[in-house]
Every structure is written in C-alpha cells, then in structure tokens.
Amino acid sequence: MPDTPKILIVDDTPANLLVMESLLEGVGAQLLTATSGQQALSLMLEHEFSLVLLDVQMPDMDGFETATLLRGRKQTRHLPIIFVTAIGKDDGQIARGYEAGAVDYLFKPVNPHILRSKVEIFLELDRQRRLLARKSAELDHKVKELLALKKQLEAANRQLNELSLTDALTGLANRRCFQEALQTEWRRAMRCGQPLTLVMADIDFFKQFNDIYGHVAGDECLVKVAAVARSPLMRPADLAARYGGEEFVLLLPNTDLEGGVCQAEEIRLAVEKLAIVHEGSTIGPHLTMSFGVASVVPRRELDPMDLVCVADKALYTAKERGRNQVDVQGRGAFGSGA
Incomplete structure (x- = not known):
C-alpha cells in the first residue's frame, strides 16, 4: 500500500534483524532491513522511511557515522532515528548519539513492550505529519483556486462596471x-x-x-x-x-x-x-x-x-x-x- 509507513532496521547481525522483525510484526508498517550503514544509505535512495532503528556497533561504518550522513542529506534530515545498542548506558555514548541525530535510545536486550510502544508513538507522529502535509497541500491548492476565482470575479466586476457605464448600442459612455x-x-x-x-x-x-x-x-x-x-x-x-x-x-x-x-x-x-x-x-x-x-x-x-x-x-x-x-x-x- 502506498500509504503504509516503512521502517528500516539496521544491524550487522542477521539474527538480530529477525528478532526485531518478529517483535514488530503487526505494528502496521512495512519492515525493511539492512546489514550495514552503506546498505542503509542505498535503501534511502529507493524508499521513504518513517523511522530508522539503527544499531550503533557495526563494522566499517558505525551507527553514529550513518546517522551523521543521514542528517547531512536534505531528504533524510528530519528522519527519526532510534539507536539500538548493547554498549550500555554510558552518558558519553548517549550524548554522542543525540549529537549525531538520534531521537531516542533502546538498549539490548530490547524490551518488546518498550520497543513496540516507542515505534507506535513515532508511527503515529509520522501519520500526523503526513496528514498535515496532505492538508497543507490541499489548503495550498484551495488557496490557488480561490486566488484564481478572485481574479475572475475582479475581471467580471470590472467588465460589469464597464458595461454599466457604457451605452450598449454606440459604445460611448452612457x-x-x-x-x-x-x-x-x-x-x-x-x-x-x-x-x-x-x-x-x-x-x-x-x-x-x-x-x-x-x-x-x-x-x-x-x-x-x-x-x-x-x-x-x-x-x-x-x-x-x-x-x-x-x-x-x-x-x-x-x-x-x-x-x-x-x-x-x-x-x-x-x-x-x-x-x-x-x-x-x-x-x-x-x-x-x-x-x-x-x-x-x-x-x-x-x-x-x-x-x-x-x-x-x-x-x-x-x-x-x-x-x-x-x-x-x-x-x-x-x-x-x-
């Protein structure tokens, strides 16, 4: 379905991806997976995601680097990113994550209820955002229609005023x-x-x-x-x-x-x-x-x-x-x- 939101799960361990997919089954979103930061960035070129669940510890390009690159792209600058990490609740690491663009943190092993609760919150925010965007577009369209109608009415009023001041037979002023x-x-x-x-x-x-x-x-x-x-x-x-x-x-x-x-x-x-x-x-x-x-x-x-x-x-x-x-x-x- 075109309106179905998409969630990208990024983790270099396939078993972790399967666990996350099973925990989010029936959440009302299409789930896509990536095993590296590079693959995640490639998928961004093909899909519009509502949320990213991003593992921090990955080879070649870790979660912090991936998030920083996502924040650098206009299309994904405001994409919500939840870091999923097993490195513990180190304040320095958490601060680094927020600086890279994270909106929230989940710690492994992931609590299923907390995971679904947070994902559902962000999906609802995304739904509201999309609804607002549609309403805004509809409003812009209506405004354009009203402005066009206003111009037509002004032209018609000018024509009527001219007719009211013009002799119909001779074209002179009446x-x-x-x-x-x-x-x-x-x-x-x-x-x-x-x-x-x-x-x-x-x-x-x-x-x-x-x-x-x-x-x-x-x-x-x-x-x-x-x-x-x-x-x-x-x-x-x-x-x-x-x-x-x-x-x-x-x-x-x-x-x-x-x-x-x-x-x-x-x-x-x-x-x-x-x-x-x-x-x-x-x-x-x-x-x-x-x-x-x-x-x-x-x-x-x-x-x-x-x-x-x-x-x-x-x-x-x-x-x-x-x-x-x-x-x-x-x-x-x-x-x-x-």
Whole structure:
C-alpha cells in the first residue's frame, strides 16, 4: 500500500534483524532491513522511511557515522532515528548519539513492550505529519483556486462596471457615466480654476428618420454618428457620451468656449460628410446635427447641472435658428462671475 509507513532496521547481525522483525510484526508498517550503514544509505535512495532503528556497533561504518550522513542529506534530515545498542548506558555514548541525530535510545536486550510502544508513538507522529502535509497541500491548492476565482470575479466586476457605464448600442459612455464624470471634472476644475466646457448635440429630425427608414437603420445611424463624435477627442479626460435617444454630449475639461465650439463644428462637418440620406429633413437631403456649447470656470455657488442647462438652452437656440449649426451660451449665462 502506498500509504503504509516503512521502517528500516539496521544491524550487522542477521539474527538480530529477525528478532526485531518478529517483535514488530503487526505494528502496521512495512519492515525493511539492512546489514550495514552503506546498505542503509542505498535503501534511502529507493524508499521513504518513517523511522530508522539503527544499531550503533557495526563494522566499517558505525551507527553514529550513518546517522551523521543521514542528517547531512536534505531528504533524510528530519528522519527519526532510534539507536539500538548493547554498549550500555554510558552518558558519553548517549550524548554522542543525540549529537549525531538520534531521537531516542533502546538498549539490548530490547524490551518488546518498550520497543513496540516507542515505534507506535513515532508511527503515529509520522501519520500526523503526513496528514498535515496532505492538508497543507490541499489548503495550498484551495488557496490557488480561490486566488484564481478572485481574479475572475475582479475581471467580471470590472467588465460589469464597464458595461454599466457604457451605452450598449454606440459604445460611448452612457448617461450615468457622463453624470459621474461631470461631478468629478467639476470638482477638479474648481480646485484648479480651469474652464469646463460642455457640448450638447442632437440629430436633426431623427424621429422622421426612424419613421421613414425604420429603427434598424436608425440604430445604424446612431452608431455612425457616435464614431464621428468620438473621433476628435484626443485627450484622456475628454468624454463623449450618449445622453438620450438621439442626443449626445461632449465633456471637455480644461477647454474654453472657443475650444468647445471648434470641437462641435468639427463634428458637425464630419456628420455632413457621412452623407446619410434623410428625406424627412427640411433643411437638406442628408442627415445633420445641431449643437449647443457652454463653458464656465466652476464656482461654489454654481451646480454642475447649471452647465448642462446652459448648454441645453444653447442647443435649443441652434434648433430655433434653423438647425445644422452651433450655438453658444448667452453673455452672463452663469451670472456676473462667469
């Protein structure tokens, strides 16, 4: 059996080996024998032992030398060794044995009860050691599994968070993401005293587009417009988001009103170049967009939604003036400090 512990009995006298084997019969371990220290060391290369019963007085290599060599090998450094000796209970010899690595002593003639009792104790210690090693290995495996699962969960959470902040159709940021970014950038701009600019854009006569060409074509149109809206945004902090059905916003940190107008005009012209046919438009044969731009250096008495409201009013004005154009906030839209 692979889990059966092994005991090595080392004695240069075959009769002693037979006696020891008979005394340990039924102890619950596989018994192997060696008649010399050299043979014992050779067996160590082939087997993993739980205990060694080692005779002290042997020719060529005695028990002390054998134990010292066993302690010098990494694989057998902690192998329990019980010296079996007939040299008497000389304190010097006993001390030498412990220095060589012995964990206990048995004196010949061996008392059968003491022998079995000590062997059973060390076998139980070995069983506990092996059990602990198995449990430790199982625990390590579980820890690795949990760490892998943790990484999977973290990746899934990141993906879910990204999905919760992304418009499924266009791939732009969604309204929730925009609102969170607006709060963040508002606070940053207020600390730094920098302008924050918002562009609101709306596809002209999009309801009519859907009525004429269907919602599938409408969705394709939104995807194309979203790609155009994203293209001029080169800085990491700039954000393009889908605000509503056919309404988009650009959040432009550290950008003044003129910069926002330039961005809006660039997108307006790019949408015209798409040349998406729109028979329901009253201002031309192709799809167009209208834009409202607002910019402010945030102050404590203002609210981020003030910026949205002003940009939305500018967008409304652009529509009222004929669409397919960019309009900006009126002078003093944010009060005397604007």
